[in-house]
Structures are given as C-alpha cells and as structure tokens.
Amino acid sequence: MQKITTFLMFEGKAEEAMNYYTSLFEDSEITSISRYGANEAGKEGTVIQATFSIKGQEFMCIDSYVKHEFSFTPSISLYVTCDTEEEIDRLFESLSQGGGVLMPLEAYPFSKKFCWIVDKFGVSWQLTLLS
Known part of the structure; x- marks a missing residue:
C-alpha cells in the first residue's frame, strides 16, 4: 500500500470548498485541479479531480455529475x-x-x-x- 488519502465528493462545489478550506488554515494550498470541458460527462468547469493540502495532510475531491441518495455524514x-x-x-x-x-x-x-x-x-x- 502506498498511501491513504481522504476523498471528498461534492456536487458542483468542490472548488469553492477547496478555496474555503485553504483560506482558513495556514500552510494550505490547492495542489492540482482538472475540470470538465465542453461535451464531457460533468458540467463544464466543474472539478473532475483535484487535490489540496491542509497543514501537510492531503485531500482529494471531485464534483460528482451523478446525483446520489447520500452525502456527507457526521460519523466521519x-x-x-x-x-x-x-x-x-x-x-x-x-x-x-x-x-x-x-x-x-x-x-x-x-x-x-x-x-x-x-x-x-x-x-x-x-x-x-x-x-
């Protein structure tokens, strides 16, 4: 096993969330971001996949183009x-x-x-x- 990364799935708010979190904590940054283009599965401009770090802890996130019956829960x-x-x-x-x-x-x-x-x-x- 190489590593374990926290993965966050948003619906159209991944970039906004990353910008918000990295603004709250020192030593934080968005390290990579790729967006959907025209005629791709997700809404153009939303996040296909991105990574950011907070105090050295890496996170990965996406904007899901599929509507799910679930979201985040306080159990994590x-x-x-x-x-x-x-x-x-x-x-x-x-x-x-x-x-x-x-x-x-x-x-x-x-x-x-x-x-x-x-x-x-x-x-x-x-x-x-x-x-």
Whole structure:
C-alpha cells in the first residue's frame, strides 16, 4: 500500500470548498485541479479531480455529475487540534457559519474547549484545544 488519502465528493462545489478550506488554515494550498470541458460527462468547469493540502495532510475531491441518495455524514469527521483559544474560536465561527453545531464550543471532560460542527458543504469537523 502506498498511501491513504481522504476523498471528498461534492456536487458542483468542490472548488469553492477547496478555496474555503485553504483560506482558513495556514500552510494550505490547492495542489492540482482538472475540470470538465465542453461535451464531457460533468458540467463544464466543474472539478473532475483535484487535490489540496491542509497543514501537510492531503485531500482529494471531485464534483460528482451523478446525483446520489447520500452525502456527507457526521460519523466521519476531520479532527483538528488547535494551539490557541483564538484559533479554535476563529475556526468555530468560520466553519459553523452556514452549517450546524452538533456539540457547542465549550469545556468537556475530555477537552477544556471542544466542538463538533458541520460546515456549509456538509463536512463534519471536530475542533479541540490542545491542553
């Protein structure tokens, strides 16, 4: 086995999501992107396949041209360990905007500050403050 990469399937919002995520985290970038052209299976300009990285963690994503009966679910989430209260507060505000809060940002027995949220694209995030 060579490696394991997190794969995210969107429906027409892959590029918007990548731009959003890479704007929120330092040391993040879109590393490759290929788009559908005219007369191809997907809508012209949407993402056939792309990769981006957040803090060295690589992600792959696509825009599915097939409508599915499923989407993202909170049973899989991206877990982020934050160094400062300012960082966790900023990420909570940004990522929860237009999404939803599954567990509010507060103290829990397992973390002095933690939250579990779903962003505007349906991706789940767990944020915790490094103690």
